[in-house]
Amino acid sequence: xxxxxxxxxxxxxxxxxxxxxxxxxxxxxxxxxxxxxxxxxxxxxxxxxxxxxxxxxxxxxxxxxxxxxxxxxxxxxxxxxxxxxxxxxxxxxxxxxxxxxxxxxxxxxxxxx
Amino acid sequence: xxxxxxxxxxxxxxxxxxxxxxxxxxxxxxxxxxxxxxxxxxxxxxxxxxxxxxxxxxxxxxxxxxxxxxxxxxxxxxxxxxxxxxxxxxxxxxxxxxxxxxxxxxxxxxxxx
Numbered sequence: 436x437x438x439x440x441x442x443x444x445x446x447x448x449x450x451x452x453x454x455x456x457x458x459x460x461x462x463x464x465x466x467x468x469x470x471x472x473x474x475x476x477x478x479x480x481x482x483x484x485x486x487x488x489x490x491x492x493x494x495x496x497x498x499x500x501x502x503x504x505x506x507x508x509x510x511x512x513x514x515x516x517x518x519x520x521x522x523x524x525x526x527x528x529x530x531x532x533x534x535x536x537x538x539x540x541x542x543x544x545x546x547x548x
Numbered sequence: 549x550x551x552x553x554x555x556x557x558x559x560x561x562x563x564x565x566x567x568x569x570x571x572x573x574x575x576x577x578x579x580x581x582x583x584x585x586x587x588x589x590x591x592x593x594x595x596x597x598x599x600x601x602x603x604x605x606x607x608x609x610x611x612x613x614x615x616x617x618x619x620x621x622x623x624x625x626x627x628x629x630x631x632x633x634x635x636x637x638x639x640x641x642x643x644x645x646x647x648x649x650x651x652x653x654x655x656x657x658x659x660x661x
Contacts, residue, residue: 468648477552477637477651478592491646526592528649535580535599535641537649539592 439540441527447546448517455513456543460529467510468537469502470526471495478526484510485532517547550575550645554638554652561628562660569623569655571612571638579640581605581614581621582649586635595623595636633659 440459448454460467465486470478481500482492486507496502499518504510514521524544528537555570573581583595583605596605601616610625621638638652 466647470649475653477639477653478649480648480650483646483648491648530647533643535643535647536582536594536597537641537647538594539584541591 439527439529439538441525441540441543443543444541445544445546447548449548450517450519452517453513453515454517454545455511456525456545457509457511458527458529458540459509460527461538462508463531464529464538465507465532466530466537467504468528468530469510469512470528472524472526472542473522481512514545517545519547521545522547550579550640550642550650552638552640552650552652554636554655557635557654557656558658559655560658560660563630564627565659567623567625567628567632567657569636569638569657571621571623571652573619573621573638573640575619575640575642575650577642577644578616579642580647581612582639582641583610583612583621583623584637584639584651586637586654588634592637628657628659630659630661633657 468483469481472478484504524542527540530537582597585595596607598605598614635654641647641649
């Protein structure tokens with residue numbers, strides 16, 4: 436078991452560009468969560484999946500953000516037309532459905548210039 | 549809605565000092581409570597958790613007791629080490645909320661040799 440992995444670890448982009456991040460959960464975990472962490476703050480919930488179904492989206496997730504988990508395994512988070520305010524650490528976590536403990540990946544740090 | 553409030557940092561202690569980081573929460577029902585730790589340059593790691601009133605979570609010398617009457621989950625350690633320097637996050641999750649995790653803002657701990 437290699438834990439939750441995220442790719443890339445760092446991304447620098449220019450304002451207005453689109454970016455996509457990938458998360459690979461622990462293999463047997465059917466729930467996958469995305470969070471955003473800005474400097475000096477705790478992570479904030481964005482969305483979560485159970486298998487391939489997206490069950491909840493936070494109001495933080497504007498229509499420029501889209502997340503998918505097409506085969507119930509890895510997930511992608513895309514941000515279109517990035518803004519400087521999107522600069523943050525994007526965290527992915529996974530768990531088994533019905534369990535309260537989530538396991539976090541190392542995060543993708545996004546910098547929008 | 550659900551929320552977590554923890555003491556502001558940074559907290560600076562000398563090695564072998566006693567540590568307390570205060571955490572209070574607001575939530576309906578009976579959430580699970582967690583402490584996560586984030587070491588410099590690393591991802592979030594679960595430190596300990598408690599799932600019902602009066603439960604005590606413990607790990608690596610850290611302890612926290614779920615106090616329903618005061619809605620608190622204070623983190624304590626009897627003797628801190630330099631290696632405990634990190635950011636500590638108090639958090640909660642509820643099954644009726646899909647177990648999405650609500651985090652406090654984090655408390656940075658510096659331990660001096």
